[in-house]
Amino acid sequence: MRGQGRKESLSDSRDLDGSYDQLTDSVEDEFELATVCHRPEGLEQLQEQTKFTRKELQVLYRGFKNLGLPIPQECPSGIVNEENFKQIYSQFFPQGDSSTYATFLFNAFDTNHDGSVDFEDFVAGLSVILRGSIDDRLNWAFNLYDLNKDGCITKEEMLDIMKSIYDMMGKYTYPALREEAPREHVESFFQKMDRNKDGVVTIEEFIESCQKDENIMRSMQLFDNVI
Numbered sequence: 001m002r003g004q005g006r007k008e009s010l011s012d013s014r015d016l017d018g019s020y021d022q023l024t025d026s027v028e029d030e031f032e033l034a035t036v037c038h039r040p041e042g043l044e045q046l047q048e049q050t051k052f053t054r055k056e057l058q059v060l061y062r063g064f065k066n067l068g069l070p071i072p073q074e075c076p077s078g079i080v081n082e083e084n085f086k087q088i089y090s091q092f093f094p095q096g097d098s099s100t101y102a103t104f105l106f107n108a109f110d111t112n113h114d115g116s117v118d119f120e121d122f123v124a125g126l127s128v129i130l131r132g133s134i135d136d137r138l139n140w141a142f143n144l145y146d147l148n149k150d151g152c153i154t155k156e157e158m159l160d161i162m163k164s165i166y167d168m169m170g171k172y173t174y175p176a177l178r179e180e181a182p183r184e185h186v187e188s189f190f191q192k193m194d195r196n197k198d199g200v201v202t203i204e205e206f207i208e209s210c211q212k213d214e215n216i217m218r219s220m221q222l223f224d225n226v227i
Helices: 002-017 027-036 043-049 054-065 082-090 099-109 119-131 134-145 155-169 181-193 203-211 214-221
Strands: 152-154 200-202
Touching: 043 054, 043 119, 054 119, 082 099, 099 119, 099 134, 099 155, 119 134, 134 155, 134 203, 134 214, 152 155, 155 181, 181 200, 181 203, 200 203, 203 214
Parallel strands: none
Antiparallel strands: 152 200
8 A cells, every 4th residue: 555655645746747748657766756855736626726727736736846956956856945035036136135025935935934935835926917807916926025923014024025036136227226215105105005094004094006007907917927
């Protein structure tokens, strides 16, 4: 029975990897895959939990396993920790410091707060961002801004996010970013979103304000055909 379980596990990995013809049935290959590759949940279950097709999940799985290619030892297990995530993210923004924003983004993907992002966490977040309804996407964005997860966004939390975005963009952008710009953006956002002027933005205020902003709604639609 134990051998049968390993074969089924290998079959699942092949299914997701989409490369059946490149794998053999040798004990060595099976042992290597079992010890090195993270085993995602069954493909059918992931299809039910997300809005991705079978083929899209295969493509995403290959990409997820290769996240650490520039640093080969970075992601051998298919599970990314915060430090790995920051290193990977920094490659996309070499002109600035993306470490703080990457931490915030990592925490948004790490929904069970275990200090790691596995394939299931990864596709669950992407499914919301790329295929979710407008409300789904806005809820995800709210969770990103709500740093301490207490159900509301304070000016300090939004300022931390804004500063991290400006740090990530770097000091040599054109036109140059003014030092006071993050705080000015926060004040502008709060003027629009904090309807009852109690100093915090609730999820209801956030969604209502975003839905009335044409620029935000257009930006939400940019992700519709990414995959």
